[in-house]
Amino acid sequence: MKKLMNDSRYVVEEMIEGYVKAHPDYIRQLPENDRSLVTTKETREGKVGVLIGGGSGHEPGFLGYVGQGMADGVAVGNIFASPSPDPILEVTKAIDKGAGVAYLYGNYAGDIMNFGMAAEMADLEEDIRVETAIASDDVASAPKEEKEKRRGIAGEFFIYKAAGAAADFGYDLDEVVRVAKKANENTRSMGVGLSPCALPQTGEPSFEIGEGEMEIGLGHHGEPGIEKGPLQTADRVADRLVNDILEDITISKGDRVAVLVNGLGSTPLMEQYIVFRRVEQILSEKGIEIYRSYVGNYITSLEMGGLSVTLMKLDDELAKTIDHPVDCPMFVQK
Amino acid sequence: MKKLMNDSRYVVEEMIEGYVKAHPDYIRQLPENDRSLVTTKETREGKVGVLIGGGSGHEPGFLGYVGQGMADGVAVGNIFASPSPDPILEVTKAIDKGAGVAYLYGNYAGDIMNFGMAAEMADLEEDIRVETAIASDDVASAPKEEKEKRRGIAGEFFIYKAAGAAADFGYDLDEVVRVAKKANENTRSMGVGLSPCALPQTGEPSFEIGEGEMEIGLGHHGEPGIEKGPLQTADRVADRLVNDILEDITISKGDRVAVLVNGLGSTPLMEQYIVFRRVEQILSEKGIEIYRSYVGNYITSLEMGGLSVTLMKLDDELAKTIDHPVDCPMFVQK
Amino acid sequence: MKLTAQDFRSYFKQIVEMIEEEKDYLCELDRKLGDGDHGVTMSIGWQAVNEKLDNELSQEEDCAKVSIVAGKTFLSAVGSSVGPLYATGFMRGAKEIKGQTEVNEEDLVNYWVAFGKGIQERGQAEVGDKTMVDTLEPFYRTLEEEYTSSRDFNASFDRAVEAAKAGMESTKDLLSKRGRSSRLGDRSIGAQDPGATSAYLIVSKFQEYIQNGLVQAK
Amino acid sequence: MKLTAQDFRSYFKQIVEMIEEEKDYLCELDRKLGDGDHGVTMSIGWQAVNEKLDNELSQEEDCAKVSIVAGKTFLSAVGSSVGPLYATGFMRGAKEIKGQTEVNEEDLVNYWVAFGKGIQERGQAEVGDKTMVDTLEPFYRTLEEEYTSSRDFNASFDRAVEAAKAGMESTKDLLSKRGRSSRLGDRSIGAQDPGATSAYLIVSKFQEYIQNGLVQAK
């Protein structure tokens, strides 16, 4: 696959450099570690610091979500690889304003170990309180009974949004993490893959898929899904995704949800809105109210083809977090 | 190429349906014509109406840019095809608040004829004053001496932004169109194509390009560019694009510019920021100040691979329009 | 020879069918020069016309009305470059046969000349610009001249279609100056213009219609 | 047999080289089960270690220090799953040989046992979960047992590497339970775990190093 890049070894460094140069009013690199990015709008004294992070290749996730109303800082890993504890710790130090720091990331072995080590170091070496909420929204990745084993995919966006707002409301660390965990509990996603991406270093397609095929339940690093089959219509795909979600979580008539149709990279907005159209039909047939909709490339997998659907069931508190304004380089909500 | 769609004949209708359902607070379809979309926030009495439009397949262009601070309405064509005069006329009628309507679109034979006919009808049948500014920012598409023959590509975004702000400032129709024309005069773009897109109806790649090749100066409907050659590094591509732009328009030390690195569809943000990095280096070496940067998929060509670079040279008035806040479904600026 | 509204409908129906067959070919030509949609656009437009022929126009007796509605419908359905062009053609043609339930050979000459001139006026293209005008100008000029001197409509129309064909083929060797392909420069040489091709198909279909004994009223 | 810091450097250098050769293979294994980056990650990490070996560590005489810095450097450079795992391995191993400029065979047994146990503790995986632990637990258990009874380091290490190999190969038939591939269910069966493979490569490289007369201090 063709890439516009220079040396494949430095794609992450060069991306970060471009990113910081493009949005100097929003974001700065910490001198201690060039994989540590924090908001230029100093975190308020006494506000809980919100720290996100994970591998690169998911842009605008995760570095695009640092700014007012969302995260205070991000630790940036190599492509599809958790950041190491160092940049996480540096961000932690920079954004702790006495109220502790909430770590938010997806449920991957690497992230758990690296963020876990950083949290320990923050506690032992820096005396900073860290609490963690781990996203596990992908219903395709483990059975219902083992939700804690599930991957975090596009639903991470809602979890950042909820926790970022809660921190902005002035909630304390336990409360912020409670809201983040509640957001995760109430969030379900499922995706479909149409075409693979390729790591810049290998150029090899991340998975194989036939001309007329799709893969249901694909992970957002190209991890194999639960079922490969012939490509179906947008409506049938939407039916399948929403159905599997609604079998997993009870959302009843009159309930409110936030909806995210998330493009994985190379799927045009046109197709994403065609899928949204059907999602809306299904929900409105069931009397479920769409409180707010997001359609677009929110958490991608390089140039992967496909998309995911995410529903977050809202109570009043979560609805309030969804309404909260955000001002990040790659996402603004008034 | 695989598409998530239902019947290829109805992709535009279904996209619009999804779009309107996703953002009911922002956008509504006119009962008179389902290709006519206008902002739900009624255009202010006495404010100039800003009308944009063109073919589909460029999402978030153009329907994504209807909202406060940008366009009041959009006429939506078939994929890569100008809308017909009917939806243009209906939008015109809906957004005219006594101050007339500014038509903004790209320089394509079809758009010129259809918008031209609609403007005539608005004048004759509806007694609405219409003035037009046509975007022609693609330096690759005609020599400098024939700027008026050039295609409009990603620079259209800046022209909408400038005119949308001017209208919001309360400028009259002539002034809004003057600002739009000035924005166009000061804007230059050039693109590179890496991989084709395909119309949903044919599934055929829009152009042919070898495994290791790129096409410099490609149009954003897949129109052939000015030169096909081996794929170069991101830095060399950026050098080429910026160089051709700076040979076309004088931007000197101390001048301010707005920069747009625009992905064509399937090129990851990572690559776009790597290209931005080099654009910033070149400009800062020349002492040109970057006033504001935009990086992302602003005007696409379905799933085409590649990107373009746009520079708009700013005077105080244009800088003010660039700073003006915007609230559209697919683009928000605080 | 005289044509009724039913003939216009039948002729238009044959265009509908033909466009479905030639759709891929027209797209392929347009991929070389433009954005690859000409076949798709023509198909969308003529399918919309077809729908009108079967419904709103199915009992219409006014020849002009059939042509006007076809033009307007085509335009509404497609926009694009060819929407205004062909729509103007069919509407200007209709102006020459306003209110007529039957049209004679002289009317038909006027119809086609107005059709061609209308398109030319709408697009402001000249012969040599590599557009449908390269097909249409020789077509309507030949038709007008031949008919004025010979008063033999069928023979004149044959000549006109020959001229249209030569015009269409001439676009292969031309450099684009109008429309999407005008920026291609040298790279446009060698490819036949899609609009010139569809225009040829439309006029040659009429030739086929009148010559294959399909005309309903004589 | 005794090893100096120079031996640790040389051995690590050989890992660096080996990983460059096996990079594509490791990625290919990971594409089947995970996100396809294992070879890239190992390469990034070991290249970073290499840089330290050539500079900061080039004159270092403390064996433990070489191992600690290698582990920390690897971790900083890669993060990912294997960063904490291998880093913990090299750091826990180092703890056993703290401050030593020379290590004897008993030290080496302790080093490798601590290496394996450290990784297991960090990742909380068990044999049968289809991870590098399937390679490492049989490896360190065998080494410990064999050496305790035979006191023949080379022979014990040979056995341990055999056990490591069998462990690695056993992952082919296992269902994933840890890491990225754990959601694959049945589809994970048949593919060899990339981490189990790289762990085998690392320990077998040590076997090669000590047996090919490469050791500098005897």
Ligand SMILES: Nc1ncnc2c1ncn2[C@@H]1O[C@H](COP(=O)(O)OP(=O)(O)O)[C@@H](O)[C@H]1O
């Ligand atoms: N100004 C013009 N005058 C006459 N014909 C034109 C003009 N501009 C474009 N055309 C014709 O339109 C054809 C392209 O039509 P089509 O592909 O349907 O529209 P678009 O260019 O909007 O994609 C060209 O091949 C050319 O013959």
Ligand SMILES: Nc1ncnc2c1ncn2[C@@H]1O[C@H](COP(=O)(O)OP(=O)(O)O)[C@@H](O)[C@H]1O
């Ligand atoms: N909890 C764990 N314990 C031991 N090994 C693990 C664990 N999780 C993952 N691994 C190992 O890590 C390997 C994958 O490494 P790598 O591809 O570099 O990281 P990532 O999974 O972050 O992409 C797996 O093949 C497996 O052997």
Ligand SMILES: [Mg+2]
């Ligand atoms: Mg990884």
Ligand SMILES: [Mg+2]
């Ligand atoms: Mg077109």
Ligand SMILES: [Mg+2]
């Ligand atoms: Mg075309």
Ligand SMILES: [Mg+2]
């Ligand atoms: Mg991996």
